[in-house]
Amino acid sequence: MLPAIWNGLVEILKFWMDHLLFINILLSIMIVFFERREPRSVWTWLLLLYFVPIVGIFLYFMIGHDFHREHMFRTKEIEDAIHSAIRTQEETIRTDRFHPTDPRLRKFSDLVLFNLEASDSVYTADNHVEIFTDGKKKFQALYEEILRAKKYIHIQYYIIRDDELWRSLEKALIQKARSGVEVRILYDSMGCRTMLKRRWKRLAAEGIQIGEFFPAVLRRLQLRINYRNHRKIVVIDGRTAFVGGFNVGREYLGLDEKFGYWRDTHLKIQGSAVLALHIRFILDWNYATKQNLFTQDEYFQEEDKRKAGREAVQIISSGPDAKEQNIRDTYLKMISKARKNIYIQTPYFIPDESVLDAIRIAAMSGVDVRLMIPCKPDHPFVYWATYSYVGDLLEAGAKCYTYNNGFLHAKGMTVDGVVSCYGTANMDIRSFKLNFEVNAVIYSAKVTEELDRRFREDLKYCTHITPYIYGQRSWMVRVKEQFSRLLSPLL
16 A cells, blocks of 8 residues: 555656646746736746746745635625715715814824725724733733623634633633623634644534634645734624734743743724724634624624724724735825834834835935834744845834844834824735735824833833944844845745
């Protein structure tokens, strides 16, 4: 039996080697003429295919094949109501009847309009937003909200690890499921590849519904590295939602010696924006499970007509199913509106040319641009590519910092102390284009100033990368940077 299998593998390998040139030519034609890629990405793939053909072919089938661009997710059952609200808000802005409580927000009315037009993001102004930058506090708040749940708990994470943090949440979820609360958990197949299937089956036996996004083909063998669902959303009873950078695992509590303290940013939102996050969850759930939760009216009823707060929020999402890169374009629009300062925190800074140019232009125009990245890599190639782009910003006059008090995983940007955008998306090509992401755009000086305050507090634990320090890099570091930057369209 084994010799026959071995002979079969040898024959397959021989076929590939005999037809290597033909396969390379075929893939090159597909990349150049049939896939709408940016020129830089095209050249990167062509170089890989011709100089390291076997590796190039393998990588193409693993991460390069372009995903279909039609919308995977539909909102047929509620799209009329959504579009009606959007058209009303668009008309309000176009006829100059947009009057936010803070007059400083008026100059961002075109950003509101852009998100209404580009991504059907309803603008809601009755929200309360709470910021978490520490994992223990975030998960304590989540645990307490789970215990308060009366109707349903909908959970979506990219990574869920089978450790002490998950077991404490799991225990609470089982308790609520047994009491009649509906519990749904949606996880990404790659992000949760270390979770044993029997753990999900145990939860299903307790009445908890489980959804898997893009399942592996052969057990844990995941051939689709791109197009992962990187969103982290929790919605409870339609009254409270969580969104941000924290996944579920002990490292997010600062308990992993490799990373140390984990500095992230997560938001707890109460108010009308919760519905937008819930719709995002339901769209992903429907696709993964082939169910249709839009037929269940209880998810779209107003639980409490009293205002939760006064913060205005738009929920924006992006992914390979969308025609436009909505989160990237929102960042571009925010950068163009900046007049005083831009503060950026991201673990991975691999911008495309449009974002890089926009930040450089802002810095050269006198805007106080500050970028904060980690001091240690969790993905080496990505880290060194990130570090290479620091040089571009320094030349433009931006200030760049490495965070030394553990690992920085916060993902977002603030502008002029008035508007901020935080969520699950890193400032890199993968998040902008290849993964499914969700962010909250917050039009609130109160929330944005608090985010700015925490950014400035983080500076106490940072090393300022001056042009002199950057210029002292060793030749080995420079080689790593250049090689990683060459691969940046693929990272």
